[in-house]
Amino acid sequence: MAMIRVVLVDDQLLFVESLKTVLDFRADDIEVVGTAHNGEEGLQVVRDTHPDIVLMDVRMPGMDGVEAARRLSAEFSDIKVVMLTTFDDDTYVREAMKYNAVGYLLKNIPPEDLIGSIRAVGSGNILLSPDVVGKILGREEHAPEPSPDAGDFTVGDFSRREREVLYFISRGMDNTAIADRLFIAEQTVKNHISKIYAKLETRDRFRVAEIGRGLHLEHYCSYLD
Structure with a gap:
């Protein structure tokens, strides 16, 4: 053990x-x-x-x-x-x-x-x-800079690998676990996450996970389950 x-x-x-x-x-x-x-x-x-x-x-x-x-x-x-x-x-x-x-x-x-x-x-x-x-x-209504909404993006905004990484982020997995599941280096995962952050214009990982769930990536990444 x-x-x-x-x-x-x-x-x-x-x-x-x-x-x-x-x-x-x-x-x-x-x-x-x-x-x-x-x-x-x-x-x-x-x-x-x-x-x-x-x-x-x-x-x-x-x-x-x-x-x-x-x-x-x-x-x-x-x-x-x-x-x-x-x-x-x-x-x-x-x-x-x-x-x-x-x-x-x-x-x-x-x-x-x-x-x-x-x-x-x-x-x-x-x-x-x-x-x-x-x-x-239940974020406050008067937040000065609201985060992007999932409706502002489509699955087509991301490459296949970015979709896979975003899917695992939306399921609450960390970088090491994502690397293991995709059989790639952890640094490669970080590189894809940087691209995802840039596209979503946020580095808030929890918010990124929310957006990923809103895109219903399970329909596009079912082969990973």
Whole structure:
């Protein structure tokens, strides 16, 4: 059984220790290899341990979780970051997703659901708490720059490979999982995603996934299932 190596980053010491205890005693396939209590400390622990997944509090004194996620994305493209918060704040969600955070969960998630979420992320899925999804889908009416709507695009706007990549993004898969499914290099996936972002005029991965679902790509990519 392959172990999923995890680092916990949260400024609340008691929460970190409680989370570590839950994972240590309830999940035989998850190993907590390090803990930290702010973004800067978290970056150093990640450098020292190189985990598979980082569970990161979004709001911390000093360097917050979003900035730490940005730096992790630049330095360790293979490490998955899951943001933890008590606030279903869509601004933080969108900002973190720009930096390749692959999950965003509320801290009140039941322990077994959290363990299942970690396993899902380890398998290449992207996770958003239902409360967070509801917040995003109910965006404020006065957003200064609305994102493009799926109706503004057609399947013909994308090459076959771009459609395939967009299809997997719409299903919540990360770059590594997409590369595995398409039997191509992860850098090639990133290149296609850059082209998709340019066409959609947004780097908001969650919004890109929404647009992909709106195009009903399952009808064009059924051979991938």
